[in-house]
Amino acid sequence: MRKEFSPLVAGLVVALIAMTVPVWLGGYYVQLATRSLIISMVTMSFVLLAGYSGMVSLAQMAFFAMAGYVIGVGVKTHQSSFAVAIPLAVFGATLLSALFATVAIRAQGNYFLMMTLALAQLFEGVAMQWASVTNGYNGIAGIPRPVLFGRWSLQDTTPLYYAGLVCTAGCFALLRHLLGSPLGLCFRGVRENPRRLAALGFNVQMYRFIAIVVSGAVAGVAGVLGVFQSGVIAPHTANLQSAVMVVMAALVGGVSRLEGAILGSFVTVFLIAVTSSLTPRYWMIVGAIFTAVVIFLPNGLLGKRLRRKRRDERLVDRPASADGLAK
């Protein structure tokens, strides 16, 4: 038997490292790690759609921003309590994703991508123009953060990190469970061959709708934490560059795995942070790296390894590289 690298041991090591990050890293790096965790939730929501259901969505950051706006408007403008605002924010993001889904599931492939981009851009436009609610270009700043159990304020670096860790782990476990369930199998069927699935009597459009709504909820959770980290929500949160960051994170990690989404998010967030501290031209460099990833690394960092999976698993878990998605 080939020496297998045990997922259990790897998982324990990762968990141990993740739980002790604030002990051995400085404040700034903990903040970056928190940011990475938040982005990794959005990226997982992207991977759920792109890698498992064959829909490349550029609208995930719009769901993220929607949750942020609900928190901003609710807590800052209307002084509502967090117990009300947080569920409402996730609900708002889910609702927006349902609205986008009703329009976008009619399209496939590149057309779907284009549709989600148009919807996300329109969302950004609304956030920009509807100034009496969203405060226009500047957005809503100085949003307060909750204090958990009367002890840990999420304004502080370490509690927020652990909140991010718990939420990321929760989303990961939830999505993993979901993808392993019969519903998850249907998602993959939608990716592999929608026509055959439809011929077998499955309602393909319904599964695509469900996938988008679930992804919207996950992105919404990330959006809540995102606004707790920055304290600001503005239209540019939903812009194309943010969407590209998510796509990049997914591509770097390999579109076909949830673990890849997390790894890719860490790589991407740290990469952007490092380059932006070195040069004001960092978007040029990030863009060049993104381009290089698309050209040279279509399967991502974790993608190649997938080919070595057990055969029975491979039957349903064919690698969905950016390349494989394109059919």
Added chain:
Amino acid sequence: MNNTFLLIMNGLTYGALLFIVSSGFTLIFGLMRIVNMSHGVFYILGAYVSYTVQSKTGNWVVGTLAGTAAVGLMALIVYQLINRVNGDLPRTLLTVGIAMILADFCLWAWGGLPLTLQAPAQLRRPVILGSFIYPGFRSFVLVTAVVIGLALWVLLHHTKFGAIVRAGVDNRWMVAALGINIERIFALTFLLGGLLAGFGGAIGGSYLAFGPGTDFIILTYALVVVILGGMGSLAGSAVGAVVGLVDSFGRTYFSELAIFLLSGTLILVLAFRPQGLFGRPG
């Protein structure tokens, strides 16, 4: 009354500009199934190059031609890069990366302040129609869009190149199988799209300010036009006129919610015609 006339005209001239920009976009999509995400950047690049050449030579026409040519060249370079990867989706993502690089390059080279080009005085003379007075340059844009639309129509429907492109929109593999060098046709279409976007930038930049962020706005509007009109359909990009009108009236009467109006139109049309107004069900 006069106000309504102005709103209609402003909407139509903006729609005319959108038509110029999105006709290339829709052809590229229709033929190659690539969403050219760098189309918005092509627009501002055209405007910026025109700006520089115009301020060096003092001649608007030379500037416009230079901007158009520069973007055409850039489109060919981008096409060479796109040709290195396989699959429609990676190709689309590649254009996203290129858009980021070019947008940042423009910010670096030309700064962050909005600019406008100075159109020649002959073109700025107001047009007087009875009791209506309308800015000359906007009328010029309207006429130009009609001319370009006619030229594209002739190109697509009365030349061999056009016949190949139309066949390619329906089935590019079949066209390739018939022994036609489809890659050359792709390159030419990409060049055409680039030229149109660059020209649109030079023209649009002469009466609408442009700067960082304009690329995203143009890309969004081009997307909306193309989705509404239907992919790969020249007539569909003429829907730009409708988008321009909705935008023009929306901005005046519901200033805060103009984009809502646009999104509403989009969602409503797609609810009844998912393939767009002029698209064929695929």
